[in-house]
Amino acid sequence: MDFTQLHHQNSPLLIANVWDVSSARAAQQAGYRALGTSSAAIAAMLGYEDGEFIPFDELLYIVSRIKSAGSLPLTVDIEAGYGQTASEIVDNIKRLIQTGVVGINIEDSLVAEGVRQLISPALFATRLQDIRSHLMRENLSVFINVRTDTYLLNHPQPLQETLLRGQLYQQAGADGLFVPCLTAENEMAVLSREIILPLNVMCMPDLPRFDVLWKVGVKRISMGNFVHGALQSKLEEMLQSIGSQQSFSGVFH
16 A cells, blocks of 8 residues: 555554654554654754754755665655745755655745744645646656644634635645644534545644544644654653662663
């Protein structure tokens, strides 16, 4: 079963979001069927702020190490594409495909002077269509999962805006629609009914159970950087405990 087919099973595709070889191997051993990188987790691991502050060559190196360490299909978060033009973004995607990557996440917002803002839906749809056209001309196949940040950025009418953007992105060549911070079941049901693209939601404190997500039409579930953050908190607690207790007993118990 290829990566696209994994989005059309009788249960949602649960993506293990990883940031290095160890996390990728742990996910494969745990029985996951696909991996996705977390841009925020990789940025934190390398000491960068999130928002395309990682040089693309460094991201590519981490991706190549993750891909070489296992056999699971890998999709990569390329944020806004690491390029100013469709041609530059396509060049980055081609380099990822050469490592064996089968999918990408690309988002319709940009961080400028520390503030994340939505890109115009028409402008982003045009860019997306150009990216898809470039890839098709070179007979290159990659699953394009488009992230829309309508809910993440608290748009005043997030459902209506997501419907507008989702339909535009569908026409422009997207393969999936990722809506981080969406947690309302009724709104998921509307989006999955009105937009043909597989709907992807993300780990949130009040996200419904996976069986409920399936019933309202969700096809893909992501972890974002929350697993990495939880592990980092555990590490900090353990290191503090070693120092305060002057003992390694907490490492083993």
